[in-house]
Amino acid sequence: MLGLALAALLVLAGPAAADIWSPESGGSPNADKIDTLYKITLFVAIPIFLLVEGTLIWSLVKYRVRRGGQAEQIRGNQPLELGWTVGAAVILVILTVVTFAFLKTITDPERSGPQIADGAQVASIDQPDPPGGGGIRIGVNGQQYLWRYDYGSKNDLFSYNEMVVPTDTTVSLDISSSDVQHSWWIPKLGGKADAVPGHVNETWFKISKPGRYEGQCAELCGANHADMHAVVRAVPPDEFERWARRQRADIKAAREELATTRRAREAEVGR
Amino acid sequence: MEATKARLAGAPEIAMHGLEEQPRGWLSWLTTTDHKRIGAMYLYATFIWFILGGVMALIMRLQLATPDNTLLNGETYNSLVSMHGVTMIFLFIVPVLAGFGNYFVPLMIGARDMAFPRLNALSFWLLVGGGVAFFASIFFEPPQAGWTSYAPLSDDAYSAGGGIDAWIFLVHLTGLSSLLGAINFVATIHNMRAPGMSWGRMPLFIWTILIYSYLLIAALPAIAAAATMLLTDRHFGTGFFNVADGGDPLLWQHLFWFFGHPEVYIMILPAFGMISEILPVFARKPIFGYKAIAASTVAIAFLGLLVWAHHMFTTPTANVVLAFFMLSSFAIAVPTGVKIFNWIATLWRGQIMLKTPLYFAAALPALFVIGGISGIILAVFPVDWQMHDTYFVVAHLHYVLFGGSVFGIFAGLYYWFPKMSGRLLSERLGKLSFWVMFVGFNLTFFVQHSAGMSGMPRRVYRYPDGAGLEAYNLISTIGSFLLGIGVLITVINVIRSVKGGRRAGNDPWKGNTLEWFTQSPPPPNNFDVIPRVRSVEPMKDIRREVQKAGKASETVAQPVTSGTS
Numbered sequence: 001m002l003g004l005a006l007a008a009l010l011v012l013a014g015p016a017a018a019d020i021w022s023p024e025s026g027g028s029p030n031a032d033k034i035d036t037l038y039k040i041t042l043f044v045a046i047p048i049f050l051l052v053e054g055t056l057i058w059s060l061v062k063y064r065v066r067r068g069g070q071a072e073q074i075r076g077n078q079p080l081e082l083g084w085t086v087g088a089a090v091i092l093v094i095l096t097v098v099t100f101a102f103l104k105t106i107t108d109p110e111r112s113g114p115q116i117a118d119g120a121q122v123a124s125i126d127q128p129d130p131p132g133g134g135g136i137r138i139g140v141n142g143q144q145y146l147w148r149y150d151y152g153s154k155n156d157l158f159s160y161n162e163m164v165v166p167t168d169t170t171v172s173l174d175i176s177s178s179d180v181q182h183s184w185w186i187p188k189l190g191g192k193a194d195a196v197p198g199h200v201n202e203t204w205f206k207i208s209k210p211g212r213y214e215g216q217c218a219e220l221c222g223a224n225h226a227d228m229h230a231v232v233r234a235v236p237p238d239e240f241e242r243w244a245r246r247q248r249a250d251i252k253a254a255r256e257e258l259a260t261t262r263r264a265r266e267a268e269v270g271r
Numbered sequence: 272m273e274a275t276k277a278r279l280a281g282a283p284e285i286a287m288h289g290l291e292e293q294p295r296g297w298l299s300w301l302t303t304t305d306h307k308r309i310g311a312m313y314l315y316a317t318f319i320w321f322i323l324g325g326v327m328a329l330i331m332r333l334q335l336a337t338p339d340n341t342l343l344n345g346e347t348y349n350s351l352v353s354m355h356g357v358t359m360i361f362l363f364i365v366p367v368l369a370g371f372g373n374y375f376v377p378l379m380i381g382a383r384d385m386a387f388p389r390l391n392a393l394s395f396w397l398l399v400g401g402g403v404a405f406f407a408s409i410f411f412e413p414p415q416a417g418w419t420s421y422a423p424l425s426d427d428a429y430s431a432g433g434g435i436d437a438w439i440f441l442v443h444l445t446g447l448s449s450l451l452g453a454i455n456f457v458a459t460i461h462n463m464r465a466p467g468m469s470w471g472r473m474p475l476f477i478w479t480i481l482i483y484s485y486l487l488i489a490a491l492p493a494i495a496a497a498a499t500m501l502l503t504d505r506h507f508g509t510g511f512f513n514v515a516d517g518g519d520p521l522l523w524q525h526l527f528w529f530f531g532h533p534e535v536y537i538m539i540l541p542a543f544g545m546i547s548e549i550l551p552v553f554a555r556k557p558i559f560g561y562k563a564i565a566a567s568t569v570a571i572a573f574l575g576l577l578v579w580a581h582h583m584f585t586t587p588t589a590n591v592v593l594a595f596f597m598l599s600s601f602a603i604a605v606p607t608g609v610k611i612f613n614w615i616a617t618l619w620r621g622q623i624m625l626k627t628p629l630y631f632a633a634a635l636p637a638l639f640v641i642g643g644i645s646g647i648i649l650a651v652f653p654v655d656w657q658m659h660d661t662y663f664v665v666a667h668l669h670y671v672l673f674g675g676s677v678f679g680i681f682a683g684l685y686y687w688f689p690k691m692s693g694r695l696l697s698e699r700l701g702k703l704s705f706w707v708m709f710v711g712f713n714l715t716f717f718v719q720h721s722a723g724m725s726g727m728p729r730r731v732y733r734y735p736d737g738a739g740l741e742a743y744n745l746i747s748t749i750g751s752f753l754l755g756i757g758v759l760i761t762v763i764n765v766i767r768s769v770k771g772g773r774r775a776g777n778d779p780w781k782g783n784t785l786e787w788f789t790q791s792p793p794p795p796n797n798f799d800v801i802p803r804v805r806s807v808e809p810m811k812d813i814r815r816e817v818q819k820a821g822k823a824s825e826t827v828a829q830p831v832t833s834g835t836s
Binding site: 020024066215 | 558563585618633636644659733734
């Protein structure tokens, strides 16, 4: 039955879903490591699954009631029962060891690429380097129903919904919320991090291929939860610098324009 | 001395004939304190809620059948998501198990009623009150914050309408109902077992109802406190979950899941108990490893109280805490695995009668093992960072709660219906219902693993075209309607058989436990003579004694009728 469902799925899903049996990956090393860890767990589980379903189906087929047949009155078997209890425990101990072996590579940000040593090309961002050195730190703030990204604390460079980042650079995120709970998630760039009011959550990614990486809020946050999309656009470092300059200038211009209109209106009201 | 006397008196048998007619009419149902009538009312009420919750699920699946569908808007969808979850958990699975417990605990332990019959009636009517208060919110504003009602979304600033208050009402009323019911079960099981029924001879269903009750008593106060704090946050100016007032939204999550995870085991353990009764009866074998199954029930319950923060792996929490909850969640897989192995070993080398109850009972381990494996994957917390709050989790929880609990409940329904009504359900319709449900269930939920891993979060009312989610969702919607048809076939089967089914006799399956030692349906006082229990399968002993005494076996139990299947 499951095989049938799976086959139907393969046919119907087609090439659109190349990755139907494991989480998304390929954007950032931590996502790749999670993918590998998942696959190890799955490969440990598959034989257990086959064993259980196999013996179950075998028993149901083989031991159907038969004329004159006798059911064996077995009440238990201590060595066998002890065996499968210990066996299950041992498998879980192995999984634990594997998980801890992978943990650091998933949680701890990698160093940025060699060409970006000492954060040279991101000197314009006044944030301390993330551990490992040579990266940038971006504040992510969830609000019903958009994402705001703050580059540095001067409030002169920020954007909404689309986050632009340089490639080959470790990007560390400080995730917060200013209303209800949200959850930051770009599947190809690694796991989720909840945005909880009153807390700052952390995650990171490092993108080597320029491109758009899409995701959306993963914690129910209200009527338009489904529309709270997020995009990370990775561009080469020099292009990032150009974008930052332009964005900064746009923000400044917009502020000045706002100030001018306000002054004009105040003058109008005053008159 | 007593044993000698019993032997002299001959084998125990039914000596109950011609009882006075019970008062009839609706008033008799309103005032009844008979555990069987209360149990039956529990079953009727909870199955109505089950149908309502199922219809809500089908409407949601219709909305998700195609990308960017406009059948529902976000608000309506969130209402349906919230009401579906709350209905299925608080108004179906937990109370339907209380319903089976009410009906069968006294019968299986050889008692004439529950310890506190009036408290029992109160439990039921509080449940009805909770359900009515909750569903009344349809007429003003249903809750939209999910069954978990996470603060601050559920706080007055973001959910001003009365829906959340209706939810709080429901939590308190059904919580009180479950708590009183649990105390009643504990008192009954501890004190009213038939002579000779020591702990090691107690039916496994009774073990699970006992542990279910203790878990309810341990877990419910946490959500009662949390819901009260939310109530005062919403209306009386406190700020337990409000950052501006020095509160913390994570406090809600801890309190909620301290209840919420034991709740999962509350919902599954009695279903485990049911199939631990059903599998040996239909395999004509004793249960394999009785002690291990009873002990693993206790172990699951204990560990179940220590795993709650595995629902919070993506919150800002130290890794050492996450690691602890990963380990405790792993640990719980061991006793659960032991149960599954024991059930399969029970079938091994049996003489399996392929009747409908067995179909549903054997499907439970087959489906639950998938939920168990996805549970292990989710317990690996770095992997959970990808899976959390996606359709992978939706698939996981439905494999556990539908594949596990609901298939178990259907097994129980088909197994015990002849006892409750005196009539047999149609085997043909029963098997048809099973296969349609089984296929529909797997179509609906198996593909959702993939949808989640491809980036579909749960609780979204729409998804964009071209994101690779169309096929998964269409398959899922088709499957859900099949599942609905499968359930409908059982409903039709029950309605047809309750009056027109073939007479079942006292013991159509050759059961192992004492409920088969009385008439079907059982008379108000259950038993005239309560037999002395000498093993974990008292009915087997009784049948043997009757045969030895040279009496026709119909005196206690009718032979399995052949023909329809």
